[in-house]
Amino acid sequence: LVKMQDMMKNLYTATHARAGAWLLGVLLGYILSLKPNPKIGLITIGWLLAVIAFAFSFFAIRIFQNDTYEWLAAWEIFYAAVSRHIWAFGICWLIYSSVVGYGGIISNILSWPVYLPFTRISYSVYLVSMLLQMVKTSSQRASFYWSDGTVIYSFFAEMIFCILGGLALSLVFESPFLALERIIFRRPERGQNQQRQEDNQGISNAGYDEEHPRDVQDIVKQPYV
Numbered sequence: 001l002v003k004m005q006d007m008m009k010n011l012y013t014a015t016h017a018r019a020g021a022w023l024l025g026v027l028l029g030y031i032l033s034l035k036p037n038p039k040i041g042l043i044t045i046g047w048l049l050a051v052i053a054f055a056f057s058f059f060a061i062r063i064f065q066n067d068t069y070e071w072l073a074a075w076e077i078f079y080a081a082v083s084r085h086i087w088a089f090g091i092c093w094l095i096y097s098s099v100v101g102y103g104g105i106i107s108n109i110l111s112w113p114v115y116l117p118f119t120r121i122s123y124s125v126y127l128v129s130m131l132l133q134m135v136k137t138s139s140q141r142a143s144f145y146w147s148d149g150t151v152i153y154s155f156f157a158e159m160i161f162c163i164l165g166g167l168a169l170s171l172v173f174e175s176p177f178l179a180l181e182r183i184i185f186r187r188p189e190r191g192q193n194q195q196r197q198e199d200n201q202g203i204s205n206a207g208y209d210e211e212h213p214r215d216v217q218d219i220v221k222q223p224y225v
Helices: 002-012 015-033 040-065 073-099 104-110 113-119 122-138 148-184 190-200 216-220
Strands: none
Touching (some): 040 073, 113 122
8 A cells, every 4th residue: 555655646646747748738739829721641640640549548558457467667667658648649639630620520529518517527527536546445455356347337436426526526616716717807898898999989080080081881891900
């Protein structure tokens, strides 16, 4: 148990161990801000790499569960160093391809309105899930036999508990602070902006220029800058 706690503190939850995936997300945001228009060749290569990334993330860990697996330092180090980044790359590509219009059916599935309520509590659910897994693992006193039935039962039980706990956490902490932030940093309402624009409209308006009178139609046809 002590070794597991040390691993969680120094490797699993350490900031530097998670920074790579976060930086990939920052890079994705910057690329999307440039409003890219990728070529079809780049899209094909990106999807190929994304499939490889997801396949690695799902199946590479099974090597450790093999009864014949022998500890190999090179493989352990490689997996620990790149597994999170490879998974993050796959997620980034799904977002990128969906934004630029090449997400296909995956983009349609991820755009379902049913996901909208869960996006508001997703971070709270994540925090609750970590706490739940740590408590469950730390309180276990005997070996546990895993079967298909127990895995399915455990998955749905923990998922429901995490959703309920995340909802409570979001309502008590996250939502009030978000509302407070909107109040503090609230922008002027549309009516106030419109009033300011009307106050600024006077003799400087081209339609009221006495020296150089212009027809209203000419002003309307003027391109918007």
